[in-house]
Amino acid sequence: MKTALTIAGSDSSGGAGIQADIKTMMANGVYAMSAITALTAQNTTGVTAIQNVTAEFLGQELDCIFTDIFPDAVKIGMVSESDRIHMIAGKLRQYRAKNIVVDPVMVATSGARLISEEAVDVLKEELFPLADLLTPNIPETEVLTGRKIKSADDMIEAAKQISEQYHCAVLCKGGHKLNDANDLLYVNGTYQWFEGKRIDNPNTHGTGCTLSSAITSNLAKGFSMVESVNRAKDYISGALAAMLDLGKGSGPMDHGFAIKNSYTEEA
Ligand SMILES: Nc1ncnc2c1ncn2[C@@H]1O[C@H](COP(=O)(O)OP(=O)(O)O)[C@@H](O)[C@H]1O
Numbered sequence: 001m002k003t004a005l006t007i008a009g010s011d012s013s014g015g016a017g018i019q020a021d022i023k024t025m026m027a028n029g030v031y032a033m034s035a036i037t038a039l040t041a042q043n044t045t046g047v048t049a050i051q052n053v054t055a056e057f058l059g060q061e062l063d064c065i066f067t068d069i070f071p072d073a074v075k076i077g078m079v080s081e082s083d084r085i086h087m088i089a090g091k092l093r094q095y096r097a098k099n100i101v102v103d104p105v106m107v108a109t110s111g112a113r114l115i116s117e118e119a120v121d122v123l124k125e126e127l128f129p130l131a132d133l134l135t136p137n138i139p140e141t142e143v144l145t146g147r148k149i150k151s152a153d154d155m156i157e158a159a160k161q162i163s164e165q166y167h168c169a170v171l172c173k174g175g176h177k178l179n180d181a182n183d184l185l186y187v188n189g190t191y192q193w194f195e196g197k198r199i200d201n202p203n204t205h206g207t208g209c210t211l212s213s214a215i216t217s218n219l220a221k222g223f224s225m226v227e228s229v230n231r232a233k234d235y236i237s238g239a240l241a242a243m244l245d246l247g248k249g250s251g252p253m254d255h256g257f258a259i260k261n262s263y264t265e266e267a
Pocket residue numbers: 136137138173174175176181182183196197198199200201204206207208209211233236237240
């Protein structure tokens with residue numbers, strides 16, 4: 001069985017973070033492991049508290065994983081502080097981790113800031129150069145490039161800029177645009193759109209975590225970058241279209257729809 005690791009924060013309501021990642025990896029047919037960076041007290045209406053694990057403990061989690069069940073792919077989500085990012089980068093280099101997907105989580109849809117301002121620079125300097133794929137949403141793309149994204153052409157230019165700067169593939173996610181849900185992959189000097197019909201579902205908590213974990217699962221299973229994104233886009237659309245409705249705010253998605261179907265196939 002192929003294996004995947006998520007390095008991310010816990011979401012007590014189970015819609016985003018580690019919990020969304022593990023549900024997604026399982027539904028996509030890979031064995032899921034986790035290194036938790038922080039605990040969040042969170043539900044569908046917002047985040048009320050964050051408790052970071054120490055950098056030392058995070059390092060110990062990663063040592064335990066990499067010296068035993070080596071992951072076929074790694075996803076990194078919420079990491080709030082510079083010393084934890086530094087620790088992750090060191091361990092990924094030490095163990096020569098492969099198929100690294102970095103979701104540069106900055107602000108939750110509910111508005112809570114999930115990374116300190118100074119840590120964004122450390123993320124860029126230390127983690128981005130190790131990534132095979134970065135998956136910023138539109139606001140994150142604006143922060144990373146210093147450009148306003150108002151059109152499809154802006155997305156292409158911004159993804160190209162990030163890809164050339166960090167020598168990796170970039171998926172600029174279109175969930176925050178008003179009219180469509182089209183994502184743009186910039187890879188090996190060229191771009192490709194992954195079109196998604198916007199689903200009229202207010203429950204989008206954890207869409208970014210879910211998409212990046214589905215891509216990570218597909219990379220672990222041996223699919224190419226393009227095919228991994230293609231299959232992940234299909235998966236997120238299915239999870240949103242299942243129309244689960246839980247909680248008082250922006251609720252989680254339904255991962256159950258995918259069990260027993262083709263998502264578990266390997267390349
Ligand atoms: N209402 C929606 N209908 C269909 N796809 C959506 C919808 N909202 C988000 N998505 C998709 O979910 C994925 C995550 O995108 P996005 O919401 O932009 O990320 P994030 O959760 O990091 O802000 C993308 O593939 C995006 O196109």
